[in-house]
Amino acid sequence: MFDALTRQADDPLLALIGLFRKDERPGKVDLGVGVYRDEAGRTPIFRAVKAAEKRLLETQDSKAYVGPEGDLDFLDRLWQLVGGDIVERSHVAGVQTPGGSGALRLAADLIARMGGRGIWLGLPSWPNHAPIFKAAGLNIATYDFFDIPSQSVIFDNLVSALEGAAPGDAVLLHASCHNPTGGVLSEAQWMEIAALVAERGLLPLVDLAYQGLGRGLDQDVAGLRHLLGVVPEALMAVSCSKSFGLYRERTGAIFARTSSSASADRVRSNLAGLARTSYSMPPDHGAAVVRTILGDPELRRDWAEELETMRLRMTGLRRSLAEGLRTRWQSLGAVADQEGMFSMLPLSEAEVMRLRTEHAIYMPSSGRINIAGLKTTEAAEVAGKFTSL
Numbered sequence: 001m002f003d004a005l006t007r008q009a010d011d012p013l014l015a016l017i018g019l020f021r022k023d024e025r026p027g028k029v030d031l032g033v034g035v036y037r038d039e040a041g042r043t044p045i046f047r048a049v050k051a052a053e054k055r056l057l058e059t060q061d062s063k064a065y066v067g068p069e070g071d072l073d074f075l076d077r078l079w080q081l082v083g084g085d086i087v088e089r090s091h092v093a094g095v096q097t098p099g100g101s102g103a104l105r106l107a108a109d110l111i112a113r114m115g116g117r118g119i120w121l122g123l124p125s126w127p128n129h130a131p132i133f134k135a136a137g138l139n140i141a142t143y144d145f146f147d148i149p150s151q152s153v154i155f156d157n158l159v160s161a162l163e164g165a166a167p168g169d170a171v172l173l174h175a176s177c178h179n180p181t182g183g184v185l186s187e188a189q190w191m192e193i194a195a196l197v198a199e200r201g202l203l204p205l206v207d208l209a210y211q212g213l214g215r216g217l218d219q220d221v222a223g224l225r226h227l228l229g230v231v232p233e234a235l236m237a238v239s240c241s242k243s244f245g246l247y248r249e250r251t252g253a254i255f256a257r258t259s260s261s262a263s264a265d266r267v268r269s270n271l272a273g274l275a276r277t278s279y280s281m282p283p284d285h286g287a288a289v290v291r292t293i294l295g296d297p298e299l300r301r302d303w304a305e306e307l308e309t310m311r312l313r314m315t316g317l318r319r320s321l322a323e324g325l326r327t328r329w330q331s332l333g334a335v336a337d338q339e340g341m342f343s344m345l346p347l348s349e350a351e352v353m354r355l356r357t358e359h360a361i362y363m364p365s366s367g368r369i370n371i372a373g374l375k376t377t378e379a380a381e382v383a384g385k386f387t388s389l
């Protein structure tokens, strides 16, 4: 039977990690891998996470199953962080998932089960979006969301996509910190999106993977909260990987904003049922850590403070990098105003390769860079290498 399989292509980012590791040149720079790094190039464990883990180690008295919906206290506290009080709590269904990816897959499975025709996806997007939706059997309609040479969101295209979508179609939206472009939607644009989604009867699926790493914890969900106040139904895929630094603990949740408690109950039972036939129940540890942090004022304050330090490091890096890059590309001054971990530079594949071979600067061939891969002391020098191509 195994001979019937064809070899699948390796993930190009994983291959890049291997090449970077093997490179022995001092001062090599990894702008490829999508994890936060500090000035020393490490992906740190939050102080509050360590403290919560110690507490859990001492107090946890069972490893029995948690339940198909996961940790209910975690879900309540995470929802409060995301949605605040914008929606009546009994109208919100939540299910804990293995990371944001697990939430996206459950969302896609739910859309398929509801008989949804498909989903609209602005490009470029996180490379896993399309494969996850395809795997769930959804049709994907795409439009160009971002113009790389001018570094601007093509808002007209997004509006045309929403106007062309049929009632019941799903629409993928990034809550903030757009991956991979860093492109920002203004408050006025979010209001226009919300009005259109409501008018056309579309189902928004909002991906929230970087809360706190763009403009701030509340600012990064302001557009989403506005949307929730206007539309009767929405799905949200939330990842705790970056905001809590819990990448390998696979921590996240899917939330559905519904229009009644009966509807929320139906959605919840379907999400739990879909999970049951896949991974059954989510892993406990990461959610227990998040629940402990959010439930303790002191840990929560410390977590938010550390997250803010990370955010400020990246906004500083963005400013230094943009300053240098604009000497060759006027439009790249925009990198300073973009948000989150990523930006997409207008580089050819040949230029990406030259940066790797001549300067030991690593990034995927798309030209997407992880801002957090830079050190403050080297940002200007790295910008100089880009502009000298």
Ligand SMILES: Cc1ncc(COP(=O)(O)O)c(C=O)c1O
Residues within 6 Å of the ligand: 034, 098, 099, 100, 101, 102, 126, 179, 207, 208, 209, 239, 240, 241, 247, 251, 252
């Ligand atoms: C936009 C976006 N959505 C979802 C995810 C999934 O995150 P997780 O690692 O929690 O599955 C990522 C991870 O990089 C992402 O960038």
